[in-house]
Amino acid sequence: MNEIIEHLYPLLREITGYIYPNEIELHWGLLVVIYPYLTGLVAGAFILASLVKVFNVKEVQATYRISLLTALAFLLVAPLPLLAHLGHPEKSLAIFLTPNTSSAMAMFGFVYAWYLMAVLLLEIWLDYRKDLIIWARNETGIRRWLHRIISLFSGDTSDRAINFDKKAIKTVTIIGIPSAFLLHGYVGFIFGSVKANPWWSSVLMPIVFLFSAIVSGIALVLLIYMIVMPIRGKQIDMKCLDKMASYLFYTMIIDFSLETLDFIHRIYESEESIKILAALVSGKLFVSLIVVQLLMGMIIPLGLIAAIKMFKTPDELRKLIYFVAALLVQVGIFSTRWNVVIGGQLFSKSFGGLTVYKMTFLGLEGLLVSIAILVLPLFILYILFKILPPWEEMRAT
Amino acid sequence: MNLLKQLMNKSNENVGRREFVKKFLPSLITLLIPKFLLAEEKKKDITWILSNDYRPNEHYWAMGIDISKCIGCGRCVEACKSENNVPDEPFFFRTWVERYRILEDGETIVDSPNGAMNSFNNEPLEENIIRSFFVPKICNQCDNPPCVQVCPVGATFKTPDGVVLVDSEYCIGCRYCIQACPYGARFLHPETRAAEKCTFCYHRIVEGKVPACVEACPTQARIFGEIKKKASPLVRFLRLNKISVLKPYLNTEPKVYYANLDMEVR
Numbered sequence: 217m218n219e220i221i222e223h224l225y226p227l228l229r230e231i232t233g234y235i236y237p238n239e240i241e242l243h244w245g246l247l248v249v250i251y252p253y254l255t256g257l258v259a260g261a262f263i264l265a266s267l268v269k270v271f272n273v274k275e276v277q278a279t280y281r282i283s284l285l286t287a288l289a290f291l292l293v294a295p296l297p298l299l300a301h302l303g304h305p306e307k308s309l310a311i312f313l314t315p316n317t318s319s320a321m322a323m324f325g326f327v328y329a330w331y332l333m334a335v336l337l338l339e340i341w342l343d344y345r346k347d348l349i350i351w352a353r354n355e356t357g358i359r360r361w362l363h364r365i366i367s368l369f370s371g372d373t374s375d376r377a378i379n380f381d382k383k384a385i386k387t388v389t390i391i392g393i394p395s396a397f398l399l400h401g402y403v404g405f406i407f408g409s410v411k412a413n414p415w416w417s418s419v420l421m422p423i424v425f426l427f428s429a430i431v432s433g434i435a436l437v438l439l440i441y442m443i444v445m446p447i448r449g450k451q452i453d454m455k456c457l458d459k460m461a462s463y464l465f466y467t468m469i470i471d472f473s474l475e476t477l478d479f480i481h482r483i484y485e486s487e488e489s490i491k492i493l494a495a496l497v498s499g500k501l502f503v504s505l506i507v508v509q510l511l512m513g514m515i516i517p518l519g520l521i522a523a524i525k526m527f528k529t530p531d532e533l534r535k536l537i538y539f540v541a542a543l544l545v546q547v548g549i550f551s552t553r554w555n556v557v558i559g560g561q562l563f564s565k566s567f568g569g570l571t572v573y574k575m576t577f578l579g580l581e582g583l584l585v586s587i588a589i590l591v592l593p594l595f596i597l598y599i600l601f602k603i604l605p606p607w608e609e610m611r612a613t
Numbered sequence: 614m615n616l617l618k619q620l621m622n623k624s625n626e627n628v629g630r631r632e633f634v635k636k637f638l639p640s641l642i643t644l645l646i647p648k649f650l651l652a653e654e655k656k657k658d659i660t661w662i663l664s665n666d667y668r669p670n671e672h673y674w675a676m677g678i679d680i681s682k683c684i685g686c687g688r689c690v691e692a693c694k695s696e697n698n699v700p701d702e703p704f705f706f707r708t709w710v711e712r713y714r715i716l717e718d719g720e721t722i723v724d725s726p727n728g729a730m731n732s733f734n735n736e737p738l739e740e741n742i743i744r745s746f747f748v749p750k751i752c753n754q755c756d757n758p759p760c761v762q763v764c765p766v767g768a769t770f771k772t773p774d775g776v777v778l779v780d781s782e783y784c785i786g787c788r789y790c791i792q793a794c795p796y797g798a799r800f801l802h803p804e805t806r807a808a809e810k811c812t813f814c815y816h817r818i819v820e821g822k823v824p825a826c827v828e829a830c831p832t833q834a835r836i837f838g839e840i841k842k843k844a845s846p847l848v849r850f851l852r853l854n855k856i857s858v859l860k861p862y863l864n865t866e867p868k869v870y871y872a873n874l875d876m877e878v879r
Contacts, residue, residue, distance in 0.1 A: 236797030303786015
């Protein structure tokens with residue numbers, strides 16, 4: 217208790233204007249920034265994978281399994297920041313057992329479970345089933361058992377079974393796309409439906425969340441692909457890279473348009489909250505919103521990829537630019553989440569003043585735990601790559 | 614592996630699909646066990662309420678606040694804090710008082726140092742004040758409460774007598790309700806880590822008393838009572854004054870009614 221209070225006293229001096237006294241403590245911190253960032257990566261990576269299966273985009277075939285495993289690794293970690301930020305993590309199961317059906321947050325558990333069990337795990341299992349059986353045949357010891365367990369001890373590799381797998385994958389993917397939309401659109405709804413908060417309350421919120429999710433997911437898979445291939449001593453397929461960069465480019469344009477629309481709409485409608493929001497954007501959020509999110513995270517990478525599309529560039533330079541652009545996009549989308557979650561709590565609901573957010577270093581909601589949560593999915597992904605090699609040449613023919 | 618095969622074969626022989634469904638569906642009921650256990654716990658509180666011969670269905674509570682009567686002494690804040698064990702620190706309030714000072718150039722200065730617990734200082738401002746008044750704030754006990762809507766586990770709820778309460782034993786501390794409240798009326802208790810707010814002193818009203826802040830107010834700026842009974846002083850207050858509520862456009866339907874409220878107040 218003392219810790220919390222000691223943390224709050226210095227904040228009193230940094231408040232400008234008038235805020236309600238209960239608003240000095242900012243309730244959703246860094247962990248709640250990470251939560252939509254992670255779920256966004258999941259939805260984005262999955263949608264990239266779906267392009268291969270549903271629209272038969274051959275160029276990005278090499279990233280299909282990488283995308284699926286990336287989605288899984290990040291999905292497994294996604295609830296952790298939510299759990300860690302609760303006042304009573306030990307009671308969290310109540311969300312499943314006695315959910316309040318009118319609560320957007322209560323439904324998260326079910327959307328999450330649906331997506332994990334009915335979509336992602338099922339698709340991964342169906343896609344890997346044949347390979348798992350064949351790998352297990354030539355393996356010994358733990359690896360053999362691991363693969364047999366993951367394949368759920370199935371042993372049927374007849375043409376009929378394989379054809380069924382293929383058909384089933386297609387069905388799961390087709391169900392999966394709206395599910396991925398639901399997963400992240402819904403996270404946007406958690407914020408967009410809070411009528412008390414004019415920075416959040418917008419019908420565009422789920423759609424903006426969704427497209428920024430796709431942007432971040434594609435950029436992440438692009439980064440992973442570009443890092444993993446050279447480590448394995450393999451060539452990066454430039455056609456694959458170009459295609460992914462194109463997807464990234466087009467979804468970024470949609471995302472950018474939506475965000476601009478939201479921005480113009482707010483200014484044009486000029487509602488009661490406009491003065492305090494203007495003070496927010498031009499003051500406390502200037503660096504993270506205008507400089508990092510808009511300039512670094514959107515305009516520069518868009519310009520870089522556009523330049524590549526216009527001019528013929530050598531492969532090495534192209535790789536470098538794609539890499540830098542994708543990295544900038546990650547930083548940009550992270551600050552998008554920051555600006556929504558933290559930005560929405562920096563102004564008072566009295567519209568009369570601004571407050572501050574001071575991050576702590578230690579503690580469940582501190583920086584250290586947050587970094588651990590951000591690194592954890594990469595660690596899980598490494599293990600998944602070991603157990604379920606996603607490389608095309610590993611596919612059993 | 615043999616064991617597994619045996620198990621699988623066995624289950625194929627003995628349990629058909631029909632029988633599986635028959636057994637599976639009733640077993641789902643076990644998921645409700647925690648709910649029953651918690652309901653047992655709840656019974657204690659309900660018995661306590663009924664032992665006071667209090668019947669929630671026969672009441673509907675609300676509060677009236679007359680801005681022109683409030684002198685900003687802060688006695689209500691003090692009374693509330695000691696009655697309800699609200700932490701002393703200036704970050705946790707079930708009720709607080711705001712001071713509005715409107716200057717000659719139209720600028721409005723609002724403050725509420727320590728929630729007005731120690732009243733206000735009287736240091737003069739450089740500019741001339743053309744109007745000044747105090748506004749006591751409290752949970753609006755909304756009839757259409759956004760906090761109740763968003764609570765993922767139903768820990769915050771509306772009682773039959775119209776009061777919004779939090780079951781701190783059940784609250785998981787997600788703070789969605791704090792975000793959803795347009796009035797800043799909620800906080801997270803630093804000790805219990807559960808959401809907290811004004812209860813209209815529910816423990817007092819079931820005993821036939823008025824909330825602590827109402828009792829402490831020296832000018833009777835706060836009026837507590839029934840809104841569905843004609844003989845209530847609150848109904849009279851609503852009839853005799855021009856009434857506003859805070860942020861009516863959000864359709865939260867507050868049950869804290871202000872008389873003589875200024876347009877500057879948010």
